[in-house]
Amino acid sequence: xxxxxxxxxxxxxxxxxxxxxxxxxxxxxxxxxxxxxxxxxxxxxxxxxxxxxxxxxxxxxxxxxxxxxxxxxxxxxxxxxxxxxxxxxxxxxxxxxxxxxxxxxxxxxxxxxxxxxxxxxxxxxxxxxxxxxxxxxxxxxxxxxxxxxxxxxxxxxxxxxxxxxxxxxxxxxxxxxxxxxxxxxxxxxxxxxxxxxxxxxxxxxxxxxxxxxxxxxxxxxxxxxxxxxxxxxxxxxxxxxxxxxxxxxxxxxxxxxxxxxxxxxxxxxxxxxxxxxxxxxxxxxxxxxxxxxxxxxxxxxxxxxxxxxxxxxxxxxxxxxxxxxxxxxxxxxxxxxxxxxxxxxxxxxxxxxxxxxxxxxxxxxxxxxxxxxxxxxxxxxxxxxxxxxxxxxxxxxxxxxxx
Amino acid sequence: xxxxxxxxxxxxxxxxxxxxxxxxxxxxxxxxxxxxxxxxxxxxxxxxxxxxxxxxxxxxxxxxxxxxxxxxxxxxxxxxxxxxxxxxxxxxxxxxxxxxxxxxxxxxxxxxxxxxxxxxxxxxxxxxxxxxxxxxxxxxxxxxxxxxxxxxxxxxxxxxxxxxxxxxxxxxxxxxxxxxxxxxxxxxxxxxxxxxxxxxxxxxxxxxxxxxxxxxxxxxxxxxxxxxxxxxxxxxxxxxxxxxxxxxxxxxxxxxxxxxxxxxxxxxxxxxxxxxxxxxxxxxxxxxxxxxxxxxxxxxxxxxxxxxxxxxxxxxxxxxxxxxxxxxxxxxxxxxxxxxxxxxxxxxxxxxxxxxxxxxxxxxxxxxxxxxxxxxxxxxxxxxxxxxx
Numbered sequence: 033x034x035x036x037x038x039x040x041x042x043x044x045x046x047x048x049x050x051x052x053x054x055x056x057x058x059x060x061x062x063x064x065x066x067x068x069x070x071x072x073x074x075x076x077x078x079x080x081x082x083x084x085x086x087x088x089x090x091x092x093x094x095x096x097x098x099x100x101x102x103x104x105x106x107x108x109x110x111x112x113x114x115x116x117x118x119x120x121x122x123x124x125x126x127x128x129x130x131x132x133x134x135x136x137x138x139x140x141x142x143x144x145x146x147x148x149x150x151x152x153x154x155x156x157x158x159x160x161x162x163x164x165x166x167x168x169x170x171x172x173x174x175x176x177x178x179x180x181x182x183x184x185x186x187x188x189x190x191x192x193x194x195x196x197x198x199x200x201x202x203x204x205x206x207x208x209x210x211x212x213x214x215x216x217x218x219x220x221x222x223x224x225x226x227x228x229x230x231x232x233x234x235x236x237x238x239x240x241x242x243x244x245x246x247x248x249x250x251x252x253x254x255x256x257x258x259x260x261x262x263x264x265x266x267x268x269x270x271x272x273x274x275x276x277x278x279x280x281x282x283x284x285x286x287x288x289x290x291x292x293x294x295x296x297x298x299x300x301x302x303x304x305x306x307x308x309x310x311x312x313x314x315x316x317x318x319x320x321x322x323x324x325x326x327x328x329x330x331x332x333x334x335x336x337x338x339x340x341x342x343x344x345x346x347x348x349x350x351x352x353x354x355x356x357x358x359x360x361x362x363x364x365x366x367x368x369x370x371x372x373x374x375x376x377x378x379x380x381x382x383x384x385x386x387x388x389x390x391x392x393x394x395x396x397x398x399x400x401x402x403x404x405x406x407x408x409x410x411x412x413x414x415x416x417x418x419x420x421x422x423x424x425x426x427x428x429x430x431x432x433x434x435x
Numbered sequence: 436x437x438x439x440x441x442x443x444x445x446x447x448x449x450x451x452x453x454x455x456x457x458x459x460x461x462x463x464x465x466x467x468x469x470x471x472x473x474x475x476x477x478x479x480x481x482x483x484x485x486x487x488x489x490x491x492x493x494x495x496x497x498x499x500x501x502x503x504x505x506x507x508x509x510x511x512x513x514x515x516x517x518x519x520x521x522x523x524x525x526x527x528x529x530x531x532x533x534x535x536x537x538x539x540x541x542x543x544x545x546x547x548x549x550x551x552x553x554x555x556x557x558x559x560x561x562x563x564x565x566x567x568x569x570x571x572x573x574x575x576x577x578x579x580x581x582x583x584x585x586x587x588x589x590x591x592x593x594x595x596x597x598x599x600x601x602x603x604x605x606x607x608x609x610x611x612x613x614x615x616x617x618x619x620x621x622x623x624x625x626x627x628x629x630x631x632x633x634x635x636x637x638x639x640x641x642x643x644x645x646x647x648x649x650x651x652x653x654x655x656x657x658x659x660x661x662x663x664x665x666x667x668x669x670x671x672x673x674x675x676x677x678x679x680x681x682x683x684x685x686x687x688x689x690x691x692x693x694x695x696x697x698x699x700x701x702x703x704x705x706x707x708x709x710x711x712x713x714x715x716x717x718x719x720x721x722x723x724x725x726x727x728x729x730x731x732x733x734x735x736x737x738x739x740x741x742x743x744x745x746x747x748x749x750x751x752x753x754x755x756x757x758x759x760x761x762x763x764x765x766x767x768x769x770x771x772x773x774x775x776x777x778x779x780x781x782x783x784x785x786x787x788x789x790x791x792x793x794x795x796x797x798x799x800x801x802x803x804x805x806x807x808x809x810x811x812x813x814x815x816x817x818x819x820x821x822x823x824x
Contacts, residue, residue: 062733062734063733063734063737066737067737071741075741078745079748081760081763082748082749082754082759082763083748083754084760085758085759085760087758088754088755088757088758089758107607133785133787134781134785134787134788134791135791136777136781136791136792152606152607155599155602155603156598156602157598157601157602157605157606157607157608158606158607158608159607159608159609159610160607160608160609160610161610161611161612162609162610162611162612163612163614164611164612164613164614165614165780165785166613166614166615166616166619166623166624166784167615167624167752167780167784167785168751168752168755169619169621169624169753170753170754170755170758171755172613172619173568176609176611179609179611180609183607183608183609184579184605184607186606186607187605187606187607190606190607191603191606194603204552205550205551205552208552208582209547209550209552209581209582209585209586210543210547210552210553210554210555210578210581210582210585211552211553211554211555212554212555212556212557212574212575212577212578212579212581213554213555213556213557214556214557214558214559214571214574214575214578215556215557215558215559216559216560216561216567216571217525217528217558217559217560217561218560218561218562219560219561219562219564219567220561222561222564222567222568223561224564224753224754225754226561226562227561227562227563227564228753230562247733337458338733339458339644339647339732339733339736340458342640342736342737342740343458343461343462343637343640343644346636346640346740346743346744347462347466347470347633347636347637349744350629350632350633350744350747351470351473351474354473354474354477357563358562358563359563359564359565359625359753360477360478360483360565360621361483361486361534361563361565361566362531362563363483363485363486363487363534363566364480364483364484364485364486365477366476366477366479369473369476369477383531386562387529387530387531390562391528391529391560391562392529393529393530394529397526397529397530398530
């Protein structure tokens with residue numbers, strides 16, 4: 033019994049020693065410090081700032097009015113008065129308008145043909161041609177949808193005049209017998225930042241931890257006398273489990289602060305949606321942070337030089353964001369990429385966070401994601417222990433040759 | 436002539452380094468290939484198809500079932516759930532099972548027949564904008580079709596011709612021309628930014644890495660000796676190999692998307708070649724400059740990577756630069772990818788003359804020449820710095 037207690041105490045001493053040692057390394061290494069402190073602190077602020085304006089208003093367009101009628105002028109005025117489009121130029125013909133697009137002065141062309149008003153007066157269908165520059169999806173939507181809405185409204189007005197109704201109510205019913213109310217939920221303004229930023233925040237957490245842990249491990253390899261991850265001249269580093277636990281404690285401490293900052297402080301600073309309660313966020317972030325740390329520890333063993341972890345993790349960050357289903361819907365992601373996405377904690381961390389933070393989901397509603405995150409945490413813990421055990425043997429084997 | 440032999444000598448030396456260090460092979464060839472395949476397969480549909488949506492049908496009439504069938508038949512929507520009430524539907528949305536749901540209250544069809552303007556509601560989540568806006572578009576169509584069906588029945592009963600009905604239902608038609616991307620495909624607009632963006636990230640990272648490694652393994656002196664201490668010759672010889680490999684990869688990528696996948700473009704082959712040359716030169720120039728600013732392997736790589744990742748947002752292909760705050764608009768000039776993308780969309784995608792985006796072209800040339808300012812620092816670092824892990 034006594035020996036057991038002694039061994040336990042010895043184990044804990046080692047864990048705490050490694051914890052302290054790791055923390056000192058983090059603070060002293062400017063590269064690691066940059067990824068573990070500067071990136072989680074500064075990057076979210078920068079991204080929030082980029083997307084802070086949320087949506088695009090007053091997209092510049094050019095009008096080619098060949099109709100020169102009061103109806104065409106009304107259409108142009110209506111478009112100009114809409115929030116999303118600004119009629120910036122008038123052009124004589126399509127070629128002139130095209131040169132304005134070419135010089136990036138406008139994002140679209142409204143062409144109103146000569147017979148526009150005539151056809152309406154005759155009771156025929158008139159046409160407005162809209163030419164969209166497709167290089168910017170948001171601008172295309174603004175240009176096209178504004179034309180659709182304004183043409184519809186103008187058309188409804190024409191219909192009402194022709195209908196010869198007696199009351200306003202009759203006008204409304206004849207214009208739209210079936211009323212449709214569309215309600216955008218959880219991000220009512222359709223803001224780009226409110227949509228993408230929560231995902232970016234969670235991804236930053238995983239990437240910063242993986243990069244920081246990987247760089248620290250790379251530095252350790254280069255500093256150690258034997259050129260291995262585990263030093264042979266430090267008696268405290270004598271078991272894989274204590275190393276994994278000691279390191280996890282250190283990064284867990286940093287990760288906890290970063291997670292709290294990313295999930296609570298940043299959205300509040302920039303007034304992004306925040307519907308989640310503190311405890312729901314806690315139950316979601318706990319497995320995510322743990323899984324990310326063990327994921328980082330596992331990855332850190334696989335790379336020999338610390339620069340390589342940077343090349344690897346930076347490269348995967350954009351595909352990772354894609355696989356979370358925030359910019360491309362999850363239901364449209366091909367099955368094999370969905371399978372690949374299960375490797376990374378960020379996939380489920382981001383999904384759970386969006387549901388809690390932006391959609392106000394409760395713990396029970398994100399239970400599947402939480403379960404997977406715990407499974408990932410357990411699997412990566414096991415893998416981290418395995419790879420460190422392997423490192424242990426490698427270091428021992430390397431010892432004679434190093435001397 | 437002497438310079439040329441020196442450049443060739445250094446280039447051959449560099450080729451040996453690229454061959455031996457597997458990192459180069461991975462970052463220059465394997466990762467880009469994976470990346471191209473990732474984006475092109477991920478976005479193969481172009482637009483989001485068959486998004487799962489739900490319905491709350493409390494009317495249970497032929498009309499409501501007709502609306503639901505119409506919704507199910509739309510390109511982007513697939514009705515997968517029927518909920519008893521709104522709360523159930525909202526819960527399913529929060530659980531991520533549906534992107535949208537249609538609510539048809541009781542009495543819709545009877546009110547429609549009586550001409551009392553019933554109201555149906557459509558709820559969609561904008562936490563995934565592609566899904567939300569596609570779902571909304573489908574629903575808008577369903578709504579106007581629902582209204583049109585009523586008008587159409589009345590008009591044809593009165594004996595109107597099809598042309599009259601068309602004009603009466605929609606007096607003004609919008610004829611949309613989606614230049615160079617008629618399907619509105621996200622594959623065409625996203626792949627063509629992300630792949631070049633990450634390639635430029637690798638260019639910047641690897642060019643800083645290549646110089647850092649010379650310092651780390653203390654081979655910089657030998658490298659400079661081969662150029663007789665002439666740093667310009669040394670740099671040219673070293674990076675000509677990088678440039679050629681990257682150019683090869685980029686041409687392969689362009690060939691794949693434009694000739695195999697048939698991405699639309701209005702610009703000619705020359706516009707692609709010109710852009711690729713500028714892209715490689717600017718990307719490498721930026722990396723060398725980053726190293727010259729901070730002649731340390733890890734700092735220059737960190738700066739290059741953070742800057743390059745940021746450039747994917749700052750190039751303004753998803754959220755336009757014009758919508759950002761003024762300081763950010765000014766800052767966007769400092770990102771090579773921004774200029775790449777501006778030239779790409781003007782000359783390659785839309786086929787406009789390059790003179791209209793000449794300032795972006797000049798900017799990329801400027802990025803190519805940036806290393807000029809730090810040449811002496813790079814030389815000094817190679818000769819005098821000691822690598823500290």
